[in-house]
Amino acid sequence: MSLEINIPDVKAEVEAAFAEYEAALVSNDVETLDRLFLHAAHTVRYGVGENLYGYTEIAAFRAARSPFNLERTLERTLITTYGRDMATAWTLFRRPSLVDKVGRQSQVWMRTPDGWRVVAAHVSLMAESAATSP
Numbered sequence: 001m002s003l004e005i006n007i008p009d010v011k012a013e014v015e016a017a018f019a020e021y022e023a024a025l026v027s028n029d030v031e032t033l034d035r036l037f038l039h040a041a042h043t044v045r046y047g048v049g050e051n052l053y054g055y056t057e058i059a060a061f062r063a064a065r066s067p068f069n070l071e072r073t074l075e076r077t078l079i080t081t082y083g084r085d086m087a088t089a090w091t092l093f094r095r096p097s098l099v100d101k102v103g104r105q106s107q108v109w110m111r112t113p114d115g116w117r118v119v120a121a122h123v124s125l126m127a128e129s130a131a132t133s134p
Contacts, residue, residue, distance in 0.1 A: 006081050014079050014087040014109055017116035021107075022074070028067035034059050038110065038117040045121040048103075069097040085111040100128045 017036065024032035037043055037058055045052040045061075052058045077091040086109070093103040108120040 003083055007084060010081045010084050010087070011079060014081055014089070014116055017109065018077075018079060018089050018107075021118070026070050026072060028065075028070055030062045033062050036116075036118055038112065038119045040119075043119055047123045048125050069095065071095065072103070087116070098125065101125045102128055
């Protein structure tokens with residue numbers, strides 16, 4: 001059995017889901033953000049200052065998060081699909097409010113009967129000087 005990577009129609013679906021997530025993130029559309037995470041106890045999100053296990057903890061974090069300074073620009077976004085039902089999304093981001101920092105975001109997406117959902121995510125920050133070093 002060979003695994004097909006980046007099937008064009010599947011990749012387009014994940015790219016659209018990722019774009020929907022990004023638009024919701026920068027506009028603080030909590031309802032959409034909540035919908036795009038798998039509603040399950042085994043969904044995980046590690047953030048810059050929090051470790052969230054399960055959809056309930058993730059949704060509580062989103063509800064309490066400040067809606068300010070969310071705008072950002074993305075760089076080097078890489079979305080890869082594996083077969084028809086699994087994908088990863090990686091991106092670097094910069095925020096005007098995070099001087100001399102580069103953010104990193106990774107997500108694992110899974111196709112569900114309700115559409116593509118994030119099942120695992122990680123967000124971290126690093127110094128700008130470290131981000132440009134080999």
